Amino acid sequence: MIDNISLQILKILQEKARIPNVEVSRRVGLAPSAVLERIRKMEKQGIIDGYEVRLNPERFDRAQVAFVHVSTEAGYSEQVGAKLSDIQEIQEVHFVSGSDCFLIKVRSEDTASLGQLLQQRIMNIAGVTTTKTETVLSTFKETSRIPLPQSD
Incomplete structure (x- = not known):
């Protein structure tokens, strides 16, 4: 199950995948290292499937x-x-x-x-x-x- 902080991180990343980790950590109230650890864990679990650039x-x-x-x-x-x-x-x-x-x-x-x-x-x-x-x-x-x- 995904907790509230991980949900917040996912929402932020869906809006802007290239957002600096420091900004994500500021928004969710965690240390940058904790945010990075959560993101890597969600990538490893297949929750985050990848990152793409949207072209016009x-x-x-x-x-x-x-x-x-x-x-x-x-x-x-x-x-x-x-x-x-x-x-x-x-x-x-x-x-x-x-x-x-x-x-x-x-x-x-x-x-x-x-x-x-x-x-x-x-x-x-x-x-x-x-x-x-x-x-x-x-x-x-x-x-x-x-x-x-x-x-x-």
Whole structure:
């Protein structure tokens, strides 16, 4: 179980992963060495899975976002999931219930490059039968933060 101080540390790190350890310790009221020890322990336990830099997709010509439903033939889900995961423009691959097998999130330059990706790479994966694409017109929220319980 994660105690309140560790929860506070996690909330701070989700807001700004590059925050100096001294600032985290000041906010939670612990010595910097104790905070560092807690962070390392949570990393070792797999509670903290890693640290990433969020880049502005528009600065890299990747402003077009689409969600694609990918249907497969029976028995191909493992292979298709692995092949989809290898495509650089695909940010997320989810095996889902319902009529489709996968829901993927794609970032591309524009609709033309999205169309090429769908036709030349995704539809050419063995076992893929159909795709249904929903393009994003605007984004109001996009985050990888996980809601954490309130600390006392």
